[in-house]
Amino acid sequence: MKSTTFDYRPGFADSDADDPLSGETIEVNMGPQHPATHGVLRLGMDLDGETMVRVDADVGYLHRGKEKTAESLGWAKFFPHTDRLDYVQPLINNIGYAMALEKLAGIEIPPRAEVVRVLLMEISRIAAHLIYLGTSSIDLGAVTMFFNTFKERENIYSILDAYTGHRMNNTYVRIGGLYADVDEKVEGMMREFLTQFPARVDEFEGLLTGNRIWYDRNRDVGVISPEEAMAWSLTGPILRGSGVEWDLRKNEPYCGYETYDFEIPVGTVGDCYDRYLVRVEEMRQSCKIALQALNRLKDTPGDVLAEDRRYILPPRTKVMSSMEELIAQFKIVTDLCLPKGEAYAGVESSKGELGFFAISDGTADPARLHIRAPGLMNVQAIPLIAEGRLLSDIVAIIGSLDFVMGEVDR
Amino acid sequence: MAIVKRKELSIGEKLYLPAIFRGLSMTFRQMFKKRVTRQYPEEPLPVNEVTRGQPRLAVNDDGTIRCVSCGLCEAACPAYAITIDGQETDRFIEREPERFDIDMLRCILCGFCEEACPKDAILMSDELELADFSREALIYDVERLKRPVSQLRPRLDYVYKVNERW
Numbered sequence: 001m002k003s004t005t006f007d008y009r010p011g012f013a014d015s016d017a018d019d020p021l022s023g024e025t026i027e028v029n030m031g032p033q034h035p036a037t038h039g040v041l042r043l044g045m046d047l048d049g050e051t052m053v054r055v056d057a058d059v060g061y062l063h064r065g066k067e068k069t070a071e072s073l074g075w076a077k078f079f080p081h082t083d084r085l086d087y088v089q090p091l092i093n094n095i096g097y098a099m100a101l102e103k104l105a106g107i108e109i110p111p112r113a114e115v116v117r118v119l120l121m122e123i124s125r126i127a128a129h130l131i132y133l134g135t136s137s138i139d140l141g142a143v144t145m146f147f148n149t150f151k152e153r154e155n156i157y158s159i160l161d162a163y164t165g166h167r168m169n170n171t172y173v174r175i176g177g178l179y180a181d182v183d184e185k186v187e188g189m190m191r192e193f194l195t196q197f198p199a200r201v202d203e204f205e206g207l208l209t210g211n212r213i214w215y216d217r218n219r220d221v222g223v224i225s226p227e228e229a230m231a232w233s234l235t236g237p238i239l240r241g242s243g244v245e246w247d248l249r250k251n252e253p254y255c256g257y258e259t260y261d262f263e264i265p266v267g268t269v270g271d272c273y274d275r276y277l278v279r280v281e282e283m284r285q286s287c288k289i290a291l292q293a294l295n296r297l298k299d300t301p302g303d304v305l306a307e308d309r310r311y312i313l314p315p316r317t318k319v320m321s322s323m324e325e326l327i328a329q330f331k332i333v334t335d336l337c338l339p340k341g342e343a344y345a346g347v348e349s350s351k352g353e354l355g356f357f358a359i360s361d362g363t364a365d366p367a368r369l370h371i372r373a374p375g376l377m378n379v380q381a382i383p384l385i386a387e388g389r390l391l392s393d394i395v396a397i398i399g400s401l402d403f404v405m406g407e408v409d410r
Numbered sequence: 411m412a413i414v415k416r417k418e419l420s421i422g423e424k425l426y427l428p429a430i431f432r433g434l435s436m437t438f439r440q441m442f443k444k445r446v447t448r449q450y451p452e453e454p455l456p457v458n459e460v461t462r463g464q465p466r467l468a469v470n471d472d473g474t475i476r477c478v479s480c481g482l483c484e485a486a487c488p489a490y491a492i493t494i495d496g497q498e499t500d501r502f503i504e505r506e507p508e509r510f511d512i513d514m515l516r517c518i519l520c521g522f523c524e525e526a527c528p529k530d531a532i533l534m535s536d537e538l539e540l541a542d543f544s545r546e547a548l549i550y551d552v553e554r555l556k557r558p559v560s561q562l563r564p565r566l567d568y569v570y571k572v573n574e575r576w
Contacts, residue, residue, distance in 0.1 A: 077488035080520045144433050151446055165462035171520045180572035212426040263412040277414035303575040316573035319528050333526045334485045
């Protein structure tokens with residue numbers, strides 16, 4: 001059977017001259033409390049029959065003023081807030097923010113911290129993509145997938161729990177490195193998870209890729225051409241699904257990503273199905289990178305926190321015994337002043353380029369902190385690809401764009 | 411660059427029936443696997459020294475509180491959950507808190523207070539559960555925050571262990 005693409009232009013699909021209701025539109029609101037909108041997104045739609053003539057994505061229902069909060073909260077105290085941007089991958093957010101501050105302060109992080117950061121970022125990416133796989137498939141009726149991906153994600157959260165003490169909102173990254181090193185127990189848990197994980201991905205793919213319903217509802221739905229994707233500044237799996245090879249890990253490497261062996265999966269058509277395939281392949285590649293990082297751990301001894309007495313808390317034993325360190329502790333906790341200037345750091349999060357642009361006027365608070373949330377750009381693409389399609393396609397489109405409203409509205 | 415493979419459906423897959431059986435077989439196999447659901451209230455969560463639960467104030471073996479009300483935890487708290495008023499005392503440490511309140515509804519368990527404390531006085535315990543009938547009851551005062559240091563010892567040792575550097 002040939003996959004069919006109809007031209008669902010307004011008034012075209014149902015252009016029945018005898019139908020007195022043809023061309024008459026009805027306004028429908030989807031969300032902000034709709035389970036398929038993945039958070040508090042409101043879609044204002046004009047429907048002509050089942051065709052969406054107009055789609056407006058209305059964001060802002062989860063706006064908490066994070067950027068403004070930062071201006072009165074101080075540099076270090078903003079870390080827990082970054083957790084709550086894209087709450088399915090808190091460690092990537094932490095690392096992105098820390099990288100911006102390190103650039104601003106001119107701190108070099110130790111090699112071991114880089115390796116552990118790569119490990120944590122890739123584990124978080126897998127967790128975020130598992131959420132995509134679970135939620136977008138349950139929206140299209142595949143309940144088995146949802147439970148299986150969430151069960152697998154639970155393993156990741158157990159690892160993070162054993163490492164950071166929290167399952168979500170870890171707050172374990174500091175300026176200049178990480179709070180604690182990965183110990184043998186956590187290392188063992190990670191190795192066990194990463195070795196069995198590729199088989200699980202195959203299992204998930206076996207359930208979905210050849211599934212008729214998944215295939216029909218995703219194939220040729222929500223096509224974004226490479227030019228459009230770039231014009232709308234889409235990043236991440238959506239841009240790569242459209243066939244543009246752009247990944248910050250390869251194009252602007254950070255944390256030593258250039259030394260790891262991995263590939264960037266790209267799609268050809270740019271529909272929901274391609275984005276799904278790209279994400280599944282990305283999970284395999286992430287697993288590969290994480291295993292490489294895990295193997296590097298024993299070859300890179302040392303601390304996970306840079307030695308810099310201006311910005312980083314002194315070791316605890318010295319705080320208890322020496323006056324100098326005690327004074328440093330007080331100064332850094334109460335008034336962590338970063339040098340005057342501005343810095344931008346972008347990381348490849350599971351959704352795209354997550355950037356932090358920090359401007360410092362030399363005081364303890366940021367003069368301005370801008371967060372480039374990939375989810376916001378991705379939401380902007382909804383009208384572009386949904387208008388003219390059938391109403392049932394919107395669920396597949398929202399699922400495949402995979403945004404988290406905490407980050408979109410921030 | 412690796413271009414992802416878009417496969418066309420085979421005749422068997424188009425029939426949809428094999429997919430149904432595949433899904434069902436996965437469900438069926440789960441019956442013989444280990445159950446992953448935790449019966450939470452009856453089966454408590456595993457806690458250890460890494461767990462960052464609610465912050466508690468360490469009390470020495472002689473019953474005196476370690477806190478000297480320097481206010482560093484208050485300054486480090488990103489959620490503004492801690493309120494301290496200090497007072498003088500005849501003890502050797504010279505200062506102690508007259509009032510030490512942690513609003514547990516505001517606390518986000520980030521552990522910054524523990525990291526900031528220069529006296530090992532505030533530590534993240536393994537206590538996680540939090541429920542009451544009013545908001546006021548969840549603002550914990552010194553008496554409710556006090557824990558003997560022996561109870562917090564594993565966490566204290568862990569904090570020293572991970573902060574061993576330079």
